[in-house]
Amino acid sequence: MAGSAVSRRTLWGFIGPAILVLAAVGIVPLVYAVYTSLHYFNLTNLKDQEFIWFANYAHVLTDDTFWAAMGRTFILLVTALPIQIALGLMIALLLHRPGLTFLKTITRLGLVLPMATTYAVVGLLGQVMFNIKYGVVNQMLGWVGIAPIDWIGDPDNAFVLVIFWDVWQWTPFCALILLAGLTTVPDEIEEAARLETKSWWTVLRHIQLPYLVPGLVAIMILRTADTLKLFDMVFTLTRGGPGNATEFISLLIQRTGFRSFDQGVASAQAVVLLAITVVLSQIYIRIFYREGP
Amino acid sequence: MNIRLKSALALTTALTVVSPAVAQDQSGWSLAEAAEPYAGTTVDVVFLLRPGYEAAKEMIPAFEEETGIEINITDLPYENALGEQVRDFVAQGDLDVALIDLVWIGNFAQNDWIVPMAAIEEQFPDIIDPDLDLDDFFPLVLDAFGSWDGTVYGLPFDNYSGLLFYNSCMLEEAGFDGPPETWEAVMDDYGPALTKDGKYAYALQSKRNETQSADSFARMIWPFGGSFLDAEFRSNLSSEESLAGLNFRQELMQYMPEGIVAYDHAEAVNALAQGDVAFITEWSSFYSTLADPDTSRIGECLAIAPEPAGPAGRKPALGGFSLAVAEQADDDEKAAAWLFIQWITSKENARQYLDLGGVPARQSVYEEEGIAESFPFVPALVESWQEGVPEFRPRFAEWPEISEVVQQYGTQMMLGEITVEEGAERIGTEMEAILDKAGYYDGDKPLIQ
The missing domain is CATH 3.40.190.10 (Periplasmic binding protein-like II)
Structure with missing residues (x-):
C-alpha cells in the first residue's frame, strides 16, 4: 500500500542504531573470538602469537577437563531445570486458582525477589549461610538434632548446593512464565472441561498444557542458555571447587582465559559451547513446537 | 643474590x-x-x-x-x-x-x-x-x-612471611611449654593432644585458588626437601622428598577441621581467632586481624613463632x-x-x-x-626472612597457568579423589607440557624461576 510505505531512510533510522549496537557488542566480539581461537594467543606471551589453524579446537575436543566440565553442566541442567519447572508449575497452578487476590498479588511480587538478586550476591550469601561452623543453615539443622553438614567443602554437597541456589533463584521465573501461559487458556474451554471431569490432571494435560508449551519452550531455551553460562554464583560460592566438583563449563572458560591467560584455547572452548547451545535450542524448538496447540 | x-x-x-x-x-x-x-x-x-x-x-x-x-x-x-x-x-x-x-x-x-x-x-x-x-x-x-x-x-x-600463629592458652592447657618446632612434633605430639572436644590442632587453608597452591601445597613440599622443579626444569613432584611432604599433608588432615579444602585465609584466621583451632600457619600481615579484639577472641593468648621445620629445615612460605x-x-x-x-x-x-x-x-x-x-x-x-626460598613458587610467567593445575589436583588429592602419587604425577605431566609449550626445553627461554 502506497499510503503506508516508509522511506528507506526512515527504516534505517529506526533499525540502524540497533544493528550497529548488535554488531558492536555481539557480532564483532564473536568474530574476534573465532579469530583468536585460531591462534596461539596467550596474554602472558603475546610475542609468540601465531596462526595455528584448528589446533585449539583439536585440543578442546580431546580435552578430558573440557568434557568433564560439560558433563557437570549438563547434570546441573537436567537436575535443576525439571525441579524448577515442576515447582514453578505448582506455584503457577496455585496462583491461577480463583480467590485470595491480595495474597496472590503479594506472592507474585515476592516471586520477583530471587530473580532480582544479583548472581554473585547469591553465591556470597551461600558462603555465609552454608558455612559449616557459623552458617545459619547448620545452626537451624542443629535445632532439630542434625549434625553440621559440610556444604561447601564436600564435593557432592557443594554440587547439591549449587542446584539448590539455582532452583531457589529461577523457580519464580518459571512460575511467572507459566502463570502467564495459564491466563491465555480461554475461560469457557477451561470451565467446560471442569464440568466434564474433576481430575485436575486431565484438565492440565489436555486443556492447559497445550497453552503452556510456548512458555515451556521459552523457559527451556532461556534456562539452558543461562545454565550453560552460569558463572557468577558458582564463582563466588565455590570457585569451581572443592577439587573440580562445581567447575562448570563457564568457569573452565574463565579459568583458561583469565587465570591461565590462554585466550586462544578459551575462545575455542567458547565457540564450541556456542555451537552446542545453538544446536540444543534448535532441538527444543523442533521437538516441542510440534506438539503446540 | x-x-x-x-x-x-x-x-x-x-x-x-x-x-x-x-x-x-x-x-x-x-x-x-x-x-x-x-x-x-x-x-x-x-x-x-x-x-x-x-x-x-x-x-x-x-x-x-x-x-x-x-x-x-x-x-x-x-x-x-x-x-x-x-x-x-x-x-x-x-x-x-x-x-x-x-x-x-x-x-x-x-x-x-x-x-x-x-x-x-x-x-x-x-x-x-x-x-x-x-x-x-x-x-x-x-x-x-x-x-x-x-x-x-x-x-x-x-x-609477608609465613608464620605460626598459635593460641598459647590452648597449648598450655594441653601441657605444652611452647609451639611446635618441627612438623614431626605437630604430627606426633601436638596434633593428637589438641584435637578433641570439637577443637582441632591445626587449620591449613587449602581452598582451590592460590591458597591451595601457595599456602597449602608449596608449604608442605619445601620443608621436606621437595620442590616443584629440578635443575633441568623437569617436575620434581614425584621425588621421594616432595611425595613425603604431600603425604604428610594428607595424614595431617586428621587434625584439621572438616571441610579444610573450603578454607581460605579468612576461615583459617577466624578459626584461630574464635579459639576453634590451636594454631595456623598464615601470612604475617594477618597479625593485625588476630590481635584486634574486634576481630579476635583469643586476646592475650595470641603468640607467634616461625613456621615449624621439616627434615630439610625451616622453609617458611614466602x-x-x-x-x-x-x-x-x-x-x-x-x-x-x-x-x-x-x-x-x-x-x-x-x-x-x-x-x-x-x-x-x-x-x-x-x-x-x-x-x-x-x-x-x-x-x-x-x-x-633469613632462610626463605625465593622460588617457593616459581616466579616465571607460566606460574599462573601451573598454579591452576596445582589447585585442581592438589584439592582432589586432599579430598581423596586421587592418590597423592597420582596427583603429583598429573601435575608434573601438565606442568612440563606448559613449560614445553613456553619453550624452556628448546632453549628458547632461560631456566630462571
Whole structure:
C-alpha cells in the first residue's frame, strides 16, 4: 500500500542504531573470538602469537577437563531445570486458582525477589549461610538434632548446593512464565472441561498444557542458555571447587582465559559451547513446537 | 643474590656515594623539589583489600600534599589483581604503577610491562632519593619480590612471611611449654593432644585458588626437601622428598577441621581467632586481624613463632608484593610513580607504615628499640626472612597457568579423589607440557624461576 510505505531512510533510522549496537557488542566480539581461537594467543606471551589453524579446537575436543566440565553442566541442567519447572508449575497452578487476590498479588511480587538478586550476591550469601561452623543453615539443622553438614567443602554437597541456589533463584521465573501461559487458556474451554471431569490432571494435560508449551519452550531455551553460562554464583560460592566438583563449563572458560591467560584455547572452548547451545535450542524448538496447540 | 642484582645494588651505591650530581643532591635533595616538575600528575595504582594497603592509604595524603602528585587507587581483591593488571597492560591502559606479587614478576618483566630501576635512574637521575639505600631491604625480600633475572624492577612494599600463629592458652592447657618446632612434633605430639572436644590442632587453608597452591601445597613440599622443579626444569613432584611432604599433608588432615579444602585465609584466621583451632600457619600481615579484639577472641593468648621445620629445615612460605613503574606510563607519570614508590617504601616511612598495620621490608626499622615488644611477630618474621626460598613458587610467567593445575589436583588429592602419587604425577605431566609449550626445553627461554 502506497499510503503506508516508509522511506528507506526512515527504516534505517529506526533499525540502524540497533544493528550497529548488535554488531558492536555481539557480532564483532564473536568474530574476534573465532579469530583468536585460531591462534596461539596467550596474554602472558603475546610475542609468540601465531596462526595455528584448528589446533585449539583439536585440543578442546580431546580435552578430558573440557568434557568433564560439560558433563557437570549438563547434570546441573537436567537436575535443576525439571525441579524448577515442576515447582514453578505448582506455584503457577496455585496462583491461577480463583480467590485470595491480595495474597496472590503479594506472592507474585515476592516471586520477583530471587530473580532480582544479583548472581554473585547469591553465591556470597551461600558462603555465609552454608558455612559449616557459623552458617545459619547448620545452626537451624542443629535445632532439630542434625549434625553440621559440610556444604561447601564436600564435593557432592557443594554440587547439591549449587542446584539448590539455582532452583531457589529461577523457580519464580518459571512460575511467572507459566502463570502467564495459564491466563491465555480461554475461560469457557477451561470451565467446560471442569464440568466434564474433576481430575485436575486431565484438565492440565489436555486443556492447559497445550497453552503452556510456548512458555515451556521459552523457559527451556532461556534456562539452558543461562545454565550453560552460569558463572557468577558458582564463582563466588565455590570457585569451581572443592577439587573440580562445581567447575562448570563457564568457569573452565574463565579459568583458561583469565587465570591461565590462554585466550586462544578459551575462545575455542567458547565457540564450541556456542555451537552446542545453538544446536540444543534448535532441538527444543523442533521437538516441542510440534506438539503446540 | 646473583650478579646482576649485585650490579644494581652497586650502581645505586655508586650513585649515592660517588656521582657528583647526587652528592650535591645529598645535601639538598628534597621530595618536594624533586617532585616539582611533576606536580599535578596523577598516578594510577592497584591496591588490594589488605591491612598494608589501608596503612598506605592513611599515609598517602601527606605525599600528595608535599608533591602535588595525585595517587589514584583502584582497590581489588587479590584474585582479580593479576587479571586486571594484565588486561590493562595488554590494552596499554592507565596503570602507572604495577603491583607485583612475587610470582608475577617474571611475567611482568618478560613482557616488558615494568621498567627496571636502573632505567629510571638513568632517565630521571634527579628524582632518586640519595637515602634510598637498597641494602637496607632484607636481601631475600628484595631479590624475591622486586628482582627478576638479577635486575631490580620493584621495591618491596607489602611483605609477608609465613608464620605460626598459635593460641598459647590452648597449648598450655594441653601441657605444652611452647609451639611446635618441627612438623614431626605437630604430627606426633601436638596434633593428637589438641584435637578433641570439637577443637582441632591445626587449620591449613587449602581452598582451590592460590591458597591451595601457595599456602597449602608449596608449604608442605619445601620443608621436606621437595620442590616443584629440578635443575633441568623437569617436575620434581614425584621425588621421594616432595611425595613425603604431600603425604604428610594428607595424614595431617586428621587434625584439621572438616571441610579444610573450603578454607581460605579468612576461615583459617577466624578459626584461630574464635579459639576453634590451636594454631595456623598464615601470612604475617594477618597479625593485625588476630590481635584486634574486634576481630579476635583469643586476646592475650595470641603468640607467634616461625613456621615449624621439616627434615630439610625451616622453609617458611614466602610471599609479598613490590611496586614497580609501568612501562606504559608517559614520562611524567613514570617519574611521579617512582617518587611515590620510593617514598612509600622508604626507610623514613617504614616505622609509620608498621604502626599503621603494614609490614615493611626495611631491616633498619626492626632494629629499633622496643619494636619486638610492640609488634610480637617481628622476631619470627625477621628469622623467617633469613632462610626463605625465593622460588617457593616459581616466579616465571607460566606460574599462573601451573598454579591452576596445582589447585585442581592438589584439592582432589586432599579430598581423596586421587592418590597423592597420582596427583603429583598429573601435575608434573601438565606442568612440563606448559613449560614445553613456553619453550624452556628448546632453549628458547632461560631456566630462571
